[in-house]
Amino acid sequence: MTTAWYLRQAGCEVTVLERHATAAEETSFANAGQVSPGYAAPWAAPGVPLKALKWLATPHAPLHIQPDGSGFQLRWIAAMLANCVPEAYARNKGRMVALAEYSRDQLRTLRTSVDLHYQERSLGTLQLLRTEAQMAAARRDAAILADLGVPHEVLDMDELETVEPALEPVAHKLVGGLRLPNDETGDCHLFTRRLEQLAREAGVEFRYLVEVTRLGKRNGRIDFVELDDGEALHPDVVVLACGSFSRHLALPLGLSLPVYPVKGYSLTIPLTNPDAAPRSTVLDETYKVALTRFDDRLRVGGMAELMGYDHSLDPRRVETLKMVASDLFPLAGDVEAGKPWSGLRPMTPDGTPLVCGTGIGNLYLNTGHGTLGWTMACGSAKVLTDLILGRAPEVDASGLALTRYGRRAQNADHVTDEAAVA
Ligand SMILES: Cc1cc2nc3c(=O)[nH]c(=O)nc-3n(C[C@H](O)[C@H](O)[C@H](O)COP(=O)(O)OP(=O)(O)OC[C@H]3O[C@@H](n4cnc5c(N)ncnc54)[C@H](O)[C@@H]3O)c2cc1C
Incomplete structure (x- = not known):
């Protein structure tokens, strides 16, 4: 939707082709509601392989892996593990933070130029730490954020309660927090639907209930x-x-995009006692679950399942979301009336999206945003618009290209069997 918007603003004629009856019916439907450049970081981080092994045997763990029978899943996991080294982490995080900060600024500019509301709040986000080890890790993260110039605050318990007064009854479970004051929150579905209206008024054509079945290539172009x-x-x-x-x-064109569907879950809880709910987003570091306040709802999101293109709702994951919500904000809402949902994060092994041209002259990519697709949406679309129109993007886009995955991704004759299945 943001791609359509920025291209139209630049004077292009734009048609959006969408297989659903309306916009934002897939991953952008019920995400965790954060616009969070401060937490922009790849999941592929040093220490994650060891944590992942422990999680596989832990109840309420944030990660679950089930073989989907494809070589792609194995190659993707291997590529992700290869990114779990300090140099790769620093490089990937640097790229993600730069794009995410730019994106948040583009979103703010957009909000001032059009009438765009989506239960947005600009109250920052807060990572909740339950152990001293987590507190030490947060101090290390704070040092990286300082290097990247991202404003942040390491909070003790008193300060935590000032920021989120509803945490007072559960203060004994926490040791502190890391706050990112420039992060924002809101309902991504409302945002996308409202931007659709604005884009339509601006002249974008929308064709719903049409599925693109094939991109035909001739003489190096679509x-x-x-x-x-x-x-x-x-x-x-x-x-x-x-x-x-x-x-x-992309596969039948010989392009092997390293984008794997990483399933996440959310639960949207109606608030019965808004004063007992958070004012913004809090992230429970132990369970990797985010809880975001909308006007009259609490959105609880998290979990990662690697099991192919599967939307089924595993009751155990929903139970984890209920458990975290009840543990932190027991009086806020009717947890049992919460609406569960799952979505497939389009994830690259290095966490960084693909916002780029391809070896095929007129084919561009804007995908692979994984855990932070809304956070990076406006910035990615603006960068891509500049690339398409031959203008220099305002942030360095060289690290967002498919070329970083080498020849294998761009000349994928070896995957034609998978293409046939797809
Ligand atoms: C549980 C969870 C929590 C999350 N929390 C956050 C968060 O707090 N902040 C954040 O920034 N990000 C978050 N994310 C990630 C974010 O939601 C995604 O990165 C983002 O929604 C991806 O947007 P997209 O437009 O690339 O994909 P989608 O929203 O999935 O849109 C792709 C569209 O393409 C259409 N389509 C696909 N194939 C075809 C075809 N052949 N023909 C026609 N149409 C087609 C689909 O129908 C769909 O509408 C979260 C994700 C999950 C799952």
């Missing part, structure tokens, strides 16, 4: 876009922004 009713479109430029499903359309 010649046609085939729809499920057999119609073929002939656009000048194609932007592939299909979230976790982008890979399926």
Whole structure:
């Protein structure tokens, strides 16, 4: 949606092709609601392989892996593990923070230029630490944030309660927090739907209930876009922004996008006692669960399952979200009335999205944003618009290109069997 918006603002004629009846019905439907450049970091981090092994045997663990029978899953996990070294982590985090900070600033500019509301709040986000070991790790993170110039505050218990008064009854379970005052929150679904209205008024054409079945290549360019009713479109430029499903359309073109569907869960709880709820987002570091305050709801999101393109709701994961909500804000809302949901994060092994051109002249990518797709949405779309129009992006886009995955990703004759399945 942001790609359509920024391209239209730059004067392009834009048509959005979407297989659902309306916008934001997939991963952008019920995410955790954070616009959080301060927490922009790859999941592939030093220490994660060891933690992952422990999590596999821990109840309420944030990670679950189930073989999906594909070589792609194994290659993706191997590539992710290869990124769990300090140099790769620092490089990837640097790229993500730069794009995410730029993106938050673009979002703020957008909000001042149009009437765009989505139960947004600009009260920062707060990581809750339950152990001294977590507190020590947060101090190390704070040092990295200082290097990157991201404002932050390490809080003791008194300060924590000043920021989030509803934590007072559970203060004995916590040791402190790390606060990112410039982070924002809101409902990504409301944002996307409202931006759709604005984009439509600005002249973007929306075609819903059409599935793109194939991109046809000729003479090194996309010649046609085939729809499920057999119609073929002939656009000048194609932007592939299909979230976790982008890979399926790219494979037959010889492009192996390293974008794996990492399933996450959320639970949206109606508030019965708003004073007992957080004012903004709090993140429980122990369970890697985020709790975000909307006007009259609490959105609880987290978990990571690697098990292919599967949307099923595992009751054990939903139970974890309920447990964390009840543990931190026991009086805030009706947990049992919460609406569970799952979405597939389009994740790259290095956590950094693909915002770039390809070896195919008129084909561009805006996908692979993983855990932080909303946080990076406005910035990615602005960068891509600049690339398409031959302008220099305002942030360094060289690290967002598919070329960082080498020849294997760009000339994927070896994956034609997978392409046939897709
Ligand atoms: C539990 C959870 C919590 C999260 N929390 C946050 C958060 O707090 N902050 C944050 O920034 N990010 C968060 N994320 C990540 C964020 O939601 C995603 O990165 C983002 O929604 C991805 O957006 P997208 O537009 O790339 O993909 P999507 O929203 O999935 O959109 C892709 C669209 O392409 C369409 N499509 C696919 N294939 C075709 C086809 N062949 N033809 C036509 N249409 C097609 C789909 O129908 C879909 O509408 C979270 C994700 C999850 C799962």
